[in-house]
Structure formats: structure tokens, C-alpha cells
Amino acid sequence: MKFYRSQVLVCAGTGCTSSGSADIIRIFKEEIEKVGLSEEVNVIHTGCFGLCENGPVVIVYPEGAFYSHIKLTDVPRIVTEHLLKGRIVTDLVYSSDSAHKSKSMALEDIEFYKKQKRVALRNCGAIDPENIEEYIAFDGYKALAKCLTEYTGEEGRDKIIDIMLQSGLRGRGGAGFPTGLKWKFAKAPVSDIKYVCCNADEGDPGAFMDRSVLEGDPHAVLEAMTIAGYVIGAQQGYIYVRAEYPIAVHRLRIAINQAREYGLLGNNILGTDFSFDIDLRLGSGAFVCGEETALLASIEGKRGEPNPRPPFPAVKGLFGKPTLLNNVETYANVCQIILNGPEWFASMGTEKSKGTKVFALGGKIQNTGLVEVPMGTTLREVIYEIGGGIPNGKKFKAAQTGGPSGGCIPAQHLDVPIDFDNLSAIGSMMGSGGLIVMDEDNCMVNIAKFFLEFTCDESCGKCPPCRIGTRRMLEILEKICDGKGEPGDIEKLEELAINIKNSALCGLGQTAPNPVLSTLRYFRDEYEAHIYEHRCPAGVCSSMLRYTIDPEKCKGCSLCAKNCPAGAISGEIKKPFVIDTEKCVKCGACIEKCKFGAISRK
């Protein structure tokens, strides 16, 4: 590889691409060319740095200067000042506290990264994901080479399984099943054809961990799948990736082709008699295809409907053959475990949940983005220290994990160490890593309704409890949010929830009632306020809202009346105005316009 004096890393993950990083890369290249530094400075597009909120993000090495919110017009300054004259452009450097712009804010010094431990995301934002040589330079394909040369024969393969078992790695796709055990089950059956599959369907709406791994470090997944293929005796792998992830698909295609060129996929890998190849299959927008049996049906080209287990995929999976299926993030840990040893991995985390977990932080949080923390970190640390807390001085209400299958975590559990078992104990679940923060302005009944709408939409319709039961639950929730709730509705919801959980065919239906159950557990008072007082405490459910003007604060400027589309506001200039609640259509235009904060919505 060529040596460069400076490296300009520009994030080309989905978040930053959407905020215009492709043009930034182009302008950087042009400007660098203009000042004649093309031979000395290298511009690289990388995967996600995690701090998506502050995108587009640019890091310049060797100084490690971290520039955020970069606009096209900022690029020439960075080139002439920083790259040419060696002076960091301090006013463009990221700072979590804008009053203290430090001279050179290096990555390690940023609050956002301090508590993080990047294992699965190790290469995201560090290497060019479209260049296999960079991956190799960062110990890429070393774990595969180690497996193929040191762990040979039946014994060697069992040894790799032992390593996975000892590491304590559990599946990151949601269920948390021990990965080593899964590999062992898939190795056991004797069959001339076996498959290794990767679940990159990432269905949780509001989660983008797997996407970022694929966009930032695709080879890590390919390498781990190849190792898995070697262990269980498979010849073919499939990555099932969402079609909605075009950048990830593009980079995976490039990565697969490069790996084939380098003899790291295909026949006789690294000169051994082991042959293995990987192909992509695109999802077509069906949440249930994240469920393992549905996913395999979809790869077979059928409707992605789940099938009862047993038989488990390890025995009878894709095309009826023994199949191993793991999640993207699970695979992203594998090579590190083989290179650094199972003890290293097991030294991180809690007793029953080892290693780290990637979370996609979103919602009402300062630093939306991707974080990776050791298991056992508390929610408080993630939300306040890494996430920077709740914006606009609002109060934290709950965090939702596990997406539509999970539950919410209220303030009283902020200090629970996050791991598989603790989250289940408080009525939520680890899930795949979506972590959505909600503040006082979010109505928990409305959120429960949102998730039920999602599951109703995505229910494949094969089994009645899920198809009909979730619809009944949704109808009740809609009624409550419309201010038409009746005594007994909560009990009906609970009864339905238990029955659906016990009788649905697959994980989708079995977990669909969870958001309702957990909001009922912690925010029953909100449900009750809706039903018994016809009041939405958070001021979200519009049919129950009343707009009123505070006569103390109103200066009588008439701006609200002028902007009311329904002509519901009247009054005399310089005297308090009033809203006719009969005419009011609750559009909120008046609140937006009032300069004195005199109008409230309750």
C-alpha cells in the first residue's frame, strides 16, 4: 500500500450519505488536487462512525481531528488550513459542549466514545470497506487462516466450537442463543450438503446496527461465515439482506468479488481442500422474514411464512438441508474471538452475557447514532453519558428496546446493567439493539398502538392468534386513543395478550403483545387517564386535546386568530383571546405562532 502523510476519513454510512457526504468526498478530492497534495493526502470513505446526529462527519489523521456537521463550503478551509498549513480548523471541530472548543478533539477524548468498546464495530469508520487490502492490513482473514491451518481435521473443528462456547458469545439477533452450541448442532448431522446463512434482514424499525456493520466492515461477516462453513462442513453461504439497504448490498457485492479474487472464497481456500462460496439474497420488505424459518423459506423463493419448529434449521433447514443461521453482529464478533482468545471476550460483560452489544440510539436523544458498549453498562450511562441526554431540557420517560417484540424501560430501571437476563426480568428484551428514547411528550398508549399497528401490518396471516388477535388488540387501543375507551378495556387487552403469547405460531405473534404488556406494567396510569378521564397526559392523542389561551399571558396580538384555519379564535385587540373548542380542529397552528407561550394543549 502507498504511504500518505495524512488520511481524510469521510463517513459514507447511510446517515452521512443522506446528509451529503458523497459530495463532500468529491470536493475534498478536487480541493486536494488543486493545492497539489494528491500524492500526500488520501481521502477514504468509511463506514459509520456512530455519531450520526452530527453528520456529515470527517476525521483527519494523524491528528485525529474530528470535524462534524461539515458543509461543502467548509471543505476548502479544511484543505488549505489543516492539510496544507497544518492548523486544525477549531471552529469546525466537534464538541459536545460548544462553549469549550478544544484545539484538537481526538476521538478518544469525546464523551460519546469514552465509555464505548468497539469490537463488532472495530473497523467501522476506520477502514475503506470497499478495499479488501485495508481489511487485511487490520488483521483481516487472519482468523480464517488460523482456523484452516491450526485447527485442522475433526478435532480442530471441534476446538473452534469449544472456543465459541468458552467465549460465551450469544446470538445478537434477539434470542441470545449460545453461538457455540448452535454451531455444534449444525455440525452434528451427517450430510453432503449444508448451508451457512446470515440474517441481515434487520426488521426492527428504528435499528441500523447490522446495516452499519455491513456498510463499514463487510469482510468481517464474510470471513466469519467462511469459518462457520469450515466448522459445520458447508459449501455454500447466503446473506439475506434487506433490499432497503442499497449501500450495504453494494458493498457486500464488492466484498464478495474481492474475496473471490483473493482466493478467500471459492474453491480451495488458501490452498486447502476447503471450498466455500457466498451469495446474496435480497429481502422484499416483510418483517416476518427476520424469523429464521421464514427467512429460509424466502431464500427458497417462496412466501416468507414461518414453519413450526422442530425440525430446527440445524437439522432440516434451507432446501431441507442442515443449516446454520446467525445474525450479522454475531458474525462480526467471531474473528475477534478467534484471534484474541475466548478469555479475552469473556472478560467483558456480565456473568451470563459476555462481550459487547451494539445499540442504535434514536428518538429523543442528543446524540442519535450507533454505540457499542460492554454488556452490563447501565441504561443511564448509555443515555446520559454517551447519548448526551434528552434534548430541549425535557424529562426522560422511557426507553424502548427490542422493537415491536420488546418493551419499555421506565426511569426507575435506568441503573439496571443491560444484559439479556436483566432486560427480560424487567419486562423488556435485548432484541437486536434498537434503543429508542422517549420523553415526557410521548404518550405510551400511543406508542403501544404504534407497535401493534406494525405487527398487524406485518403479521403473515398464517396463524389466527396473530392475524386476528393482534387486530382485536389494535382496535381496543385505537378506541382508547380516540377517547372512547371503556372500563374493562385494559382487562380485555391483558386477556388477549396472554392468549396470543401462548398460542401464536412464531416469535412474531408470541412477542407482539409485549409493548402493550410492558406499557401497562409501568404506565397503567396513562391508560387509566385515557379511559376514565378522557385525557391524554402527554398531550398527544388529538381527539382528547383541548387548546386554551391563558388570559394572564395573552397580550391580545390577534396573531393566533389570523392563523386559525377554522376561525375558532376570537377576541379584541390588546385583550385576552379565547378559543371556541367546538370549532377548533386541533391543528396546533396557534401554538406555533404565539410569541408569548400563552396557548396550551392538554
Added chain:
Amino acid sequence: MANENKAREELYKELDVIIEQWKDEPGGLLPIMQNAQEIIGCVDEEVQNYISDKTGIPVSTIYGVATFYSLFTLEPNGKYTIGICLGTACYVRGSQLVYDELSKQLGVEGGRTTGDGLFTLTATRCIGCCGLAPAMTVNGDVYGRVKPEDVKGIIEKYRNIG
């Protein structure tokens, strides 16, 4: 769609290449249909019959697949497909209000196309730009931190291009 001007015959020729490539591959039906959706812009009855004739797969199976996955549409989308993210991160930051405004401005429900064939309104789930929530896309162009009052201007922009 991009291919609206080409006659179907032409498009079918493109599809033939794809069918040839996938038809003997196990599980090849989905890739064929994904490509058909992309090339022709929908998988209506005619397209389903066409694929069935070429592959020998029963139309009922193809119809079953077409109606199962949300990516497939049975009629062509408008020139511009507007996707508003209703993923959780966007939802808690108010994307439903943006969606409602879009629906009002365009006069169509989600999944429908405006009478002039210009816009199709769809609700999408997380598009990975949660940092820009609420996020909205128009044929792949991403708009971040969209407020209901921004909607009108964005629609106008595309209407003016026509």
C-alpha cells in the same frame, strides 16, 4: 418510473436475460420478481403470466409471492415515490404528523398514486437515517428533520419539475 417511455416488449427483453440467469437456480423466483419490479415498475397480472410462461412456475405461486412482500406492487408507481419513515425513531419525533400532512396535500392514502400519476405515497420503516428523524425520501433523495410545514415546499419542487 424511469422506464416509462420504453415499450413493454423492450422491457421484457431485459427481463428475459434475468430469467435465463435465474430460472434454474434454486429459489430463483424472488430475484426474478425483484428484477421485474425494478425493470417494469410493477408485477401486474401480465408480468406474472409472463414469468409463469417462461419459468413454468404456476401463476398462483407467483401471485402468492407478489402479494406477500411489500416491495412488489400490482400497479405501477407514480413518477415520484414519496416514502415517509414510520420507523420508531422517526415516529417518536413526530413523523406521523408529516405523513398526515403529505396525505392531505396529495389527497391520497398511503400506498396510492395521485390522479396525475406523479406521486405515490408510501410509509417506510427505518431507512437508517434516524439521526435525521423524521426522515423522508423522494425517489431516493433523502430529506431530514422534516416538519409538517415543509411538506408543501418539497411537493411543489417536484411538481414544478413535472
